[in-house]
Amino acid sequence: MRERTGTLSQLLELVWALGEDMSGALARDGLTVSRAHLLWELAARGPVTQRVLADAMNVSARTITGLVDGLAQTGFVTREPHPGDRRATLVTFTAKGSAMAESMVSGHAQLAEFLFAGMPRPVYEAFAAGLDHVMERLAEAGAAGKTEEARSR
């Protein structure tokens, strides 16, 4: 039986490899991870204010301003006036932006197919169950984590 620490290491390796793969692919499209994340959220919500994006992405309003600046300059989104609230702007896809969002969605699906292709059904099922388990444990740790400072000392 493989050691648990080894499995965790492998999981972390996967985290890294996945990150590399994604940021590489995004860079080819002239995007960064954060900007892609914004497009992703935007695709899921339709035109929204920057405030909404900030909350969705768990990031400060100022950071959204910067990301939208970049995405607007590279032609993925535009800022449109909010009808009924002159303080707010609606972040809106350009044609290029929505094409990119669609391609991200299909890329996601293709990556999933590719990664799990040829994985025996029972292994897949257990893998998914294992993910559930780990996520749950992690959520617990997060909740308890505030008192759990002792672990790292």
Place this chain on the structure above:
Amino acid sequence: MRERTGTLSQLLELVWALGEDMSGALARDGLTVSRAHLLWELAARGPVTQRVLADAMNVSARTITGLVDGLAQTGFVTREPHPGDRRATLVTFTAKGSAMAESMVSGHAQLAEFLFAGMPRPVYEAFAAGLDHVMERLAEAGAAGKTEEARSR
């Protein structure tokens, strides 16, 4: 059966959650992910030159200079002269640094225990196998991706 795209999403969620957890824990110790990574590599290799760290971490030499600056300033490492090559410096743990490295190792083991605790043996085995599978597929994609990238330039 869960959809593959859903499982991929969950995997990405896990990536994110794991990253949050780790960077939070590290911040409590006055470290960042990159600096901790450097300490980790240093622990695995003993005193080495910055060049070696740059290669190990897949990062430019300049970046290592910055990370070592930070770690030296916060008292985790020192720069020692290399006996036999006066161009080079040996990055070396302070007492604080090696204590931290040890605590990172044991923290890693404890986290592994915690995450997999209560996972039925067969699920664990399949989970590990699934990780293998995904890593392999990703490696393939990476290998193929590089040629693709080269072509598009």
Place this chain on the structure above:
DNA sequence: CAAGATAGTGAGCCTCACTCACTATGAGGA
């Protein structure tokens, strides 16, 4: 010994986070 490789760093640039201070606007209560 002259040439070329290598180790490290200064300078300068980018992205992505943050906070703080500020403007403009919206909304609600007296």
Place this chain on the structure above:
DNA sequence: TCCTCATAGTGAGTGAGGCTCACTATCTTG
């Protein structure tokens, strides 16, 4: 109505972590 407080967004400034390019000091090798 008008005054107050809340909210949306941005300018300014900071810090970490990447990068390249140019440069010094030092090996290494022909």
